[in-house]
Amino acid sequence: MATETFDKQKTIDLRKKHVGPSCKVFFSHDPIKIVRARGQYMYNEKDERYLDCINNVAHVGHCHPDVVEAGAKQMELLNTNSRFLHDNLVLYAQRLQATLPEKLSVCYFVNSGSEANDLALRMAWQYTGHKDIITLENAYHGHVSSLIDISPYKFHQMVGAKQSQHVHVALSPDIYRGKYREDHPDPATAYADNVKDIIEDAHGKGRTIAAFIAESLQSCGGQVIPPAGYFQKVAQHVRKAGGIVIADEVQVGFGRVGSHFWGFQLQGEDFVPDIVTMGKPIGNGHPMSCVITSREIAEGFMSSGMEYFNTFGGNPVSCAIGLAVLDVIEKEDLQGNALKTGGYLTTLLENLKERHPLVGDVRGRGLFVGVELVKDQKKRTPATAEAQDVIYRLKEHRILLSADGPHRNVLKFKPPMCFSEEDAELAVEKIDQILTDLERALNLSMPESTISENGHCKRKEPSEEINHVHASNGSSHKQTNTHQHINKNKRIRT
Template sequence: MADRDLRTEQELATIRIWLIETYGIEASLSPLQGEHDLNYRVSAADGQEYLLKLHAAGDADELEMQIAVLEHIAAKDSGLPISRTFRDRSGGVTSKIELRGPRTARLLAWLPGDIWAKAPLRHMASAESLGRLLAGLDRGLEDFSHAGAKRLYAWDIGRADMHACHVELIDGADKREAVQAILEHFSSTVLPRLASCPKQVIHNDANDYNVLLDKDGVVSGLLDFGDMVETWRVIEIAVASAYALIGSPDPVGTVAALAGAYHQVNLLSEAEVELVFDLVKTRYAVSMCMAAKQIRDNPENTYLLVSQEDVWRELNRLQGENRAIAIARIRDACGFAPIPHAAAVVRWLEKNAHDFAPIVRPSVKKPKVTVCDFSAAGPEAARWSSLDAAEAEARIMAQIASEGAAFGIGLYGEDRGIYQGDAYETAIEGARRSVHLGVDIFAPAGEPVSAPFAGKVAYIHDDAVAFGFGPTVLLEHEVEGGLRFWTLYGHLSRNSVAKLAKGQAIAKGEVFAAFGSADENGNWAPHLHFQIVTDHLGLAGQMHGVGVRDQWQVWREVSPDPSVVLGLSVPVSVIVPRDKAFLVRERHRRIGRSLSIAYSATPLKIVGGEGAYLIDEDGTRWLDMVNNVCHVGHCHPRVVKAAQAQMQRLNTNSRYLHDSLVEYSRRLAAQFPDPLNVCFFVNSGSEANDLAIRLARAYTGNRDIITVDHAYHGHLSSLIDVSPYKFAGKGGEGQALHVKVAEMPDLYRGRYRYGDADAGRKYAEDVRSQVAVLAADGRRPALFFSEGILGTGGQLSLPERYLREAYAHVRAAGGLCLADEVQVGFGRVGSHMWAHELQGVVPDIVTMGKPIGNGHPMAAVVTTEAIAASFANGMEYFNTFGGNPVSAEIGLAVLDVIRDERLMNHCRVVGDRLMDGARTLAGKHAIIGDVRGHGLFNGIELVRNRETLEPAARELDFVIAEMKRKHRILLSSEGPHHNVLKVKPPAPFSAEDCDRFLDALDDTLQRLSV
């Protein structure tokens, strides 16, 4: 051992001298593992680290290929975490060194992280990050070609058929049988389908010793390009998945995560996606064949035996998975329909539903149906399995009888994992199945069962031995275009099924079975389990009746909602709640990534609201300080009741006469002085502002708009044009020719500041300047846009007389003036109903939205009779939903609550308390630069230096995150520099809530300064 250590030290000394001479690097060295090459970690004196590889004499093409690929990737995508090659003093990418014989040396960039095999990992997140890396790498390699990659390589699983001769070398009949079956399936099914898939050079060895992870389990590097080969691209995913799933609690989920992430970066075809699962198993089969061959050639290498334990264990786990479900899950992860023809089945059912025969024919002509509550979450949830047959039947039948119903319904999508007992607690395909895939129809034993449409008996199965259930029948249906699907009928009478034969034709409406009794159905109350099946997953008559909650998007395509067949007057399905990760993925896929998610790093799943609080899926209450939409409080009972009552009576458009619409327009107009007395009703603040532009152009005959810098007035195209916050920001198209932008009147960091009594007039001078610019071009303004308090500008209170002066300049040029009250209206400012009243002005047009309906989509424009008359030019104005009776009743209820609960005064009192408290904190924490606002519309601006006003945006991000994490308070940022803490809670925000916020802010700022 001493001689060996001495030799190592001598070698290290030789390398250190060589490094100085060849690269000019003085460094310490740490030997690393390597199968063929000598590898060292090089720690240079200047702190930089490298990887030194000393290649033994061998395949020159292979080494040259590794060198070429790194150069290629460096040129194509320098952001990939792949080693970069450093050139020696002569400019070469390789050098020569004598160490245990002649060697070729390469110096590479050191990649941080721990190897996957030894790093703390999060299987799904780690797999996703690996998928994205490999996708980026393969995109970069699409046009890479090299002679060294065109080799016939034993580790190319695209050539798995060449290993058939090694199967007999594998120890163990069960292993040989499994590997033989996989290789035969590869040759007969996989290889022919691969022929249509794209080929290219791939890395081919993203194993758990070649992948590096950072402390968060995210891939930080990929090593060793020695296994590169030109083959089918999809093999890259299969090889990586074979290692990524080792030890994962959900191996198929890990494969799906990796493939899905790959697909996001580098699109896969459906054919490729469907081959991934089989190719992962093929990789394991090849590994076992290769190991058997190597052990035969090198029997003393016991390490190979140990490593194969992992391979056989993981292959066994994959063999236990249902192949059809595995492929469906991988398809889903890549954005393809899990069951390709499922949508066509549903469309056929919906198209032909009018012609279906009833499955159960109740004795009364117009049967009533009662929905049986099986939800384990409900307060009356029943554990029917704990009852004996007579009691269970009596319980359900009593429920049916009490409703005067002919039969009862157990819902599709319900969680059945608790009440149905041990049989449904078992793990099938590695996951617990609990969500009901069919509808249960409860009726007395012997009730006839009919076929809703023609078919034939495909499978008959009796669960008497396994679970004590009655027989199950699957009818097969082949409809137009060769489309096939099945319907499943469970818990039948044995006597009724005894007459059936496989292949027997069943006509539409034909009675072919009957409800089984409790004693032949596990002592359950007599009922029929009815289920649509688009793919019986190879299970035939043993098709599952419950699916996996976390895989619901797949299982609901395997067995779609049966409502379409039953056509009942009651809901027979429920929405299956899903976890946040799934909801984020589905939002991105179905709704689009442009719709942002609050707290995207740790999003909230909100399921309820009350007053100033939101309630998440776990029952945690979050103090909501940013939702001015639910102005009178989340789910205010009075508003909810008004909506429900009117919905039960009528909801239609405003072309019909209705008292509520006229009463609401009277009540709303009464909130404004004359001459603002005509109302237009729309659905959103954006629609209101768009209509205001049309009104102004009709009245003035002008087209140009003046807006305030950094303002936001809505998402319609016309409003993006007048919203500098959007058109001058990321993705914006710049200022339109018909728009002029006035200087933002910022008293804290603008040209004219606090203490300047004339600041309002001075800022309004820029409005006059914009009018002059238009005049110089022979144009005049149609409309001047401004909020009473600037929201996106940073919750800025306007300087005294700003609007008075600005309005005068615009009106002198023939333009109209608009007050945008979408954010700040309805008493939020405390002293007045509308924020523009703080300036002592009367606008020509006022727009409202958000708080007007307390979360219901409604908005309004109020203007003068003269302006409204100019708009009546012969073109009818109509809004389908604007002013409907339900919206009118909701609007009236909101006004009533503001009045009766004295919310305007409440906003003033609590708002003063909040701003006084925030100013006290400013005396304690220098990072608070400014506190401003009115009532409960406030801004707290954070700065790093009160003299230079350097924005503290990163610090505000910390504050917002910590207020959420530690104190369960929801806040947001605002302002051009994203350094203003935005405060605009629901109006019921209490004094106690205020004090809680101030204490939490004090605590957070204290920790920020440590």
């Protein structure tokens, strides 16, 4: 067991003294001190166990021994920059490329999702010779200045913030709360047409489009799953304008969506982005990330004559860790587990929706799941305070969950990929209890009419042709043809 250097109050005091006040802790009134973690569990200074439903960075499980060993071994041997040849770099590039469509073959290794997205913008600007960027409502793409500009999630937090002239904000393709909803005959086209309108408007002002950037599934934006075909249509409009399409997979990549390795693949094989950016889960917590693009864009980027050098990017240690993460995903079939356990979790949450008026929508793919809380199912009034309440009460039960989205009313599940069915049951059971208490206090009950009616969101699958919903043993699981090798009784490492 890990020991403490300072008691918790001293840690808090020192943090107040020496760490930037803009850097927030979870549960600021009573923050958590974590001293060790393993798998999907974190332990505080009293060795009390927390179930971790939020750390998508600890992708293959906190402190996975294979990843630790790979990192430690390489650290002992060599850690230097990519101006020297090293096998780990090329091996890793080869392995990453193999997870992607052929066209995406050229890698740039950097240190964070922010560095990756900034580099993607630099490439877009250089390759297209254009300036303007189209981003989505509520999007978050990183913390460096160029990305704050294209992150409404961030710049809307700022007192007196102004949107940069070169940034255009498109409608979030959210069929629960957005402009076009589940009852719209073709939300994919309607949302894509909004991008088309933005482009035309920009052209009218003499502006030019460099790129459209979006998370394949919006995370901070509220666990939004774009309707099938949306990205294909957007890509058509953007490319026609001479721009490129950047898929930000920082939050959702590496098998989390279960049926596919990358989130953008949910849209179907006919959609291939021009640049894919990676981050968070890529190194299980080790600071690293990657940008992958086509040969054509890579050559275009080089034509500026400017070298690209990143001091730490692609060093042998980061690459060894990245390789180990890919190995574990494969060896433990964590993508299969995301599909199976994620499907089970979604089903349990959908069952909650049938009984709880506070639950407006349940949406998810694999182990990327959102539960949108509302005070009124018809009006879909965000239940912001209630979502906070759920989070705080779960913490008392030692379950870590967060609430996000523009109204902070979407409970976000994005646990380590070794999350088990028992974990899902525990979390949902506690949420059930908490919602029951809250609804009693608020005097809320299920309106008779909504149970089999419009109030509930019926959403279409992104690729109906490859996803089926199976009902078995009273619970529904989402499965795909490409991933039927689910090991039913597989025990998850703890």
